[in-house]
Amino acid sequence: MQLSHAVPRKNVNQIPTLRAKARKGDPISLKELAIHLELSPTTLSWVLNDAPAASSIPQDTKDRIHTAARKFNYRPNYLARSLRVQKTNTIGVIVPELSDGYSAMVLNGVESVLASAEYLYLTGSHLHRADLLEKLPQLLIERQVEGIIAVDTPIHFEPMLPVVNVSGHDEIDGVTNVILNHQHAAELGIGHLFNLGHRRIAVIKGQEFSSDTKIRLEMIQTAAAKRGIAIDPKLTVQLAGDSPSPEVGYSAVKSLLASGEDFTGVFAFNDISAIGAIRALIEMGLRVPEDVSVLGFDDIYAAAFHNPALTTIRQPLFEMGSIAAKTLLERLANGFEGGVPQEVSVEPTIVVRQSTARISR
Amino acid sequence: MQLSHAVPRKNVNQIPTLRAKARKGDPISLKELAIHLELSPTTLSWVLNDAPAASSIPQDTKDRIHTAARKFNYRPNYLARSLRVQKTNTIGVIVPELSDGYSAMVLNGVESVLASAEYLYLTGSHLHRADLLEKLPQLLIERQVEGIIAVDTPIHFEPMLPVVNVSGHDEIDGVTNVILNHQHAAELGIGHLFNLGHRRIAVIKGQEFSSDTKIRLEMIQTAAAKRGIAIDPKLTVQLAGDSPSPEVGYSAVKSLLASGEDFTGVFAFNDISAIGAIRALIEMGLRVPEDVSVLGFDDIYAAAFHNPALTTIRQPLFEMGSIAAKTLLERLANGFEGGVPQEVSVEPTIVVRQSTARISR
């Protein structure tokens, strides 16, 4: 990647800015506005914030204030206000990384709720690095965020402020976990494969750092056992590396195929790895779903349009995000009166498409 | 989606929080720390910030201060500091939406640069809604962000602070555009298809709201004309709707196929729509690439693992993000001395995979 045409414009630096300032009006302070109106800042503050004390201010004074505020485009300085009222209307969000599809969907849900509550959020990606896992919460807390939403992120700190962890499984005081009903998810997935006749089912485990990895596998094993089949440890492979690319699923299934073990179905950790798995199978001359069924997880946008279209366990990621945000805002509003919900769980659904089929051998 | 097990924990609300506070130490202020040390806040501020004035402070006093600060876990209050020094170390980022893959990749690049500069960022998604396009910049400016990075977002305001627009094409004072060399991209794409023998090439235009839509098509037409072929308007379809799903590409190509026009190649606006296009073609019984070649754009993670693997024009999205951030930080550091770069451009590359092939009919 190269840069080209770094074209600096001349004479554009000073003038337009000054013009813009003069035109738009330099941010004016409450004090300046008060002087202009020959009133005290107190009065303006009361009126502009519609404080109870403003009830004694006559309407025409109020009108004068509002008019002047609009005219001079007065915007209260958020820093000053936040400092005074000890409230920032800001939360922190910690994600593993943004471009994995998963976090972005959750964030969409978070944002949808925050927006209507006039909250903004600061984001940080920890990239699974220990130093960032340590530093990011600090950084956010220093910035006076009121609470933290973590997505698929281990919590290593004792929270001094409300924390909601999406896909968190550790019980930590002060941390609310928003989780998928993994038992149900496993039932749906294994049930589906079982009903199609599959008995030798390979499982792609998630990476060690993923919060869902452990419970997901356990629940799958339980669901399989319930149907009288076991998940053969030799058919269990684990994703390696932290790339958000299908490559990790591809490699995992490659090594599985190399082992020579026989299987008719694959239950992947997520859609991304399912896509990689399919590539590996096809390269070996196996057809999906005729020879091997592949079951994804998450239902990302691409799942429906992959070739073959992915049968998958849908996680309501957007909703998990919005629930996380709602829960956090509630906890903030309640102070410490409402009690801290330990866990909120959401239900998966199965979306049957073309990557799974009845066993034919 | 339903909620279940909203399990509130009893008696957990008061105690652990108080404990945590007592344990971790309530955030202590500089003043309190100063009282404890029997020094003035000034002295502490000088020493802790390693200000020039601290040169007259003897080393053992400095040590006392640092030790106490560590012991009481002193963290300067960002609001207070920012208010005083008129600097927030925060920028605003505006994206269309996070889960389209594109924005997330750019954001990764942005974050990689900001992190090492000790900057954090506030994010807002405008979802192509006019009201949000208006409101988000206001909101961010109110929060005293030092600058704004917009991603594929039309700028409707006169910027009072530095703005960098990734994939922006409008010349606006104070806005630096980070853009792809679209001429080169079109050359690569059309050249590739042309060399494979394709003459009747369908083009999937982007949505109207996408900043790249117009120039992309123009450059494609130019590149085609240069080779003596024209892009038939009847072979030009436009993505409709703002879903980040392959569905929009699917619909577009469906309607193209319904028109009965003949073509051997498709140049898609992005990989997502290319994936939708392939689905539409396959549904019509056409093989990709044997009957129709499909060329994507962006090179998202899934492109390499789609079936067939997508030949695509790679945009260095991560780099575009990091360049945007670097440019913005430079502009912030320079004040208005350095001049405002109007445009920085980056080069695409073509990644040839399996979705394009030599024409066979």
Add this chain to the structure above:
DNA sequence: AATCGCTACTAAATCGTTTTAGTAGGGATA
């Protein structure tokens, strides 16, 4: 005639820093 209450405000403190302007005390210099 003193008190009360109401209206329509203002002064000053406060949030937690940084920064400007001093200053007390001591030794060296003229």
Add this chain to the structure above:
DNA sequence: TATCCCTACTAAAACGATTTAGTAGCGATT
């Protein structure tokens, strides 16, 4: 001995809001 400089600090203002505590003026009540 007066002046100057240096060391090691401190007091107070400032950033821009909100909030607490008043207060001046006036009409109504006791």
